Amino acid sequence: MTGTGGATSAKPAGPLAPRTGRTTRTEPSRPVTGAATRTEPSRQVVTGTGGGVTRTEFRTRRAEEAGRYLGDAYGLGLRLGAATDGPEYSLVRTDAGAFTDGVVSLPARIEFSTDEVTDLTVVAVSAGLFERTTAGVDERFTAGDVLLVRPGGRPCFARHTGTRCATVNLSAELLAEAAATANPRRPGVPRFTGTTAPDPSLAALWTRTRAFVAETLASGVTSPLVLGQTGRLLAATALTVFPNTATGEGPLPADTRDATPGTLHRAIAFIDANAGADISLADIAAAVHVTPRALQYAFRGHADTTPLSHVRRVRLARAHADLKAAAPGAGVTVAGVATRWGFAHQGRFAAAYRRVYGTSPGATLRG
Incomplete structure (x- = not known):
């Protein structure tokens, strides 16, 4: 159905400025001539x-x-x-x-x-x-x-x-990556078969996730680690909330066959070597030549955790090491270390840090 008037979409008045940091x-646009009200x-x-x-x-x-x-x-x-x-x-x-x-x-x-x-x-x-x-x-x-x-x-x-x-x-790239993680049998951009969340709890899940993302962006963080994780979180949540062709199928036989201790050990070695990069579940799976689902099964079956939980644990350990090694007066801050290792929110970083190390990041930095 078409509208009752107006012209086709045009570029907005005034060009967007280049991303220069200012x-x-x-x-201002000129007044519309002939308008009844200025x-x-x-x-x-x-x-x-x-x-x-x-x-x-x-x-x-x-x-x-x-x-x-x-x-x-x-x-x-x-x-x-x-x-x-x-x-x-x-x-x-x-x-x-x-x-x-x-x-x-x-x-x-x-x-x-x-x-x-x-x-x-x-x-x-x-x-x-x-x-x-x-x-x-x-x-x-x-x-x-x-x-x-x-x-x-x-x-x-x-x-x-x-x-x-x-x-x-x-x-499309984010959606394709999330779909490949959810179901490697259906590569490419998923097709959404419904346009609304089928359950109010799923709508609430999207609202909470989006609020978290908005808070992250409002903090001014531009770390590739943080932005990469944030984008993948949004795409994965969209696949969870809205019916689509990528979710809802059972595992392949190879998924369970490849979920071995050897897969786990190779994945851990890859994570240890690349914890400072923006690595995704799909990246880890590709590095050890298994499907994302097989990788998840390997971590759950042999380490009682998930691949991305292990990534966060390694990054937390690297942040801890940086805080301990910081020289007095060198200008190292808790916020800077947290951001470097992919933690956008200092409060959540501090809570996770205290659970593992029994003290605050600031106390570690001060020695």
Whole structure:
């Protein structure tokens, strides 16, 4: 279904600034000629935080401009329908390369239709009403609902009324990696067979995971270790929450056959040698020539843990060694050591550290 008016999606007013680590304000757009009501110009602020992470804030009181900007930001072939000028529409978005996190506010009525979606987008509604029609099926979403915009999805018509929602975009590469980990028999980007969480507890799981990710990004951390883990967490959670072709199948015979002590020992050696790199479950499995599922079985059966739990344990030990070896006055900090070894949140790092070493990281650093 198409909208009732408007033009096809165009680039938002004002180019995005390069990721240089400084804040850039774009020139305000000119007033729309012939408009019945004069509205304030749009504002866009782009903050490059380094390490390939960029934060963008866009605000406008022009509904058509808001719709066009959203179409560009989310890769939508978009046509606007009825829309209301006046209230401030906004998008605050953090781009971490393989994934992005955003908060969208659409305080008045805005309608649009889409022809295609190029990225996977998960939307968690926190306020207002979001309605859409796809292939003749009408859906209504309110606060607490979580829904999926699928890659290559069918054309749809959508209406937002006083909506505020959190959005996450995931790259095809992240999804393919998560799918290969979940089911090596189905390589490639998974196909999602449903667009909503089938159970409220799964919707709540997504909301908690996304909040954790938003907190991580807000901390300003740009460590490749942290961002790599964060992206994989989002992709794995999406596969857990929404029905798809990659999950739900049983193990291969080779998965149990290859889950040997030898597999465990080779994997531990690989982890020890590469703990400072952004290694995933799939990377470890490929290094020891078994499937991710076989690797998981080997750790659970012979070490009573998981591969990624072991990775975190090794990194915690490396952080402990760095703190002990730090010379007074050398400028070493607990936060710096934690980030270096992939721990984004100092509170969680300190709690894990105390459980293992019986003291705080700061006490170790002070000697």
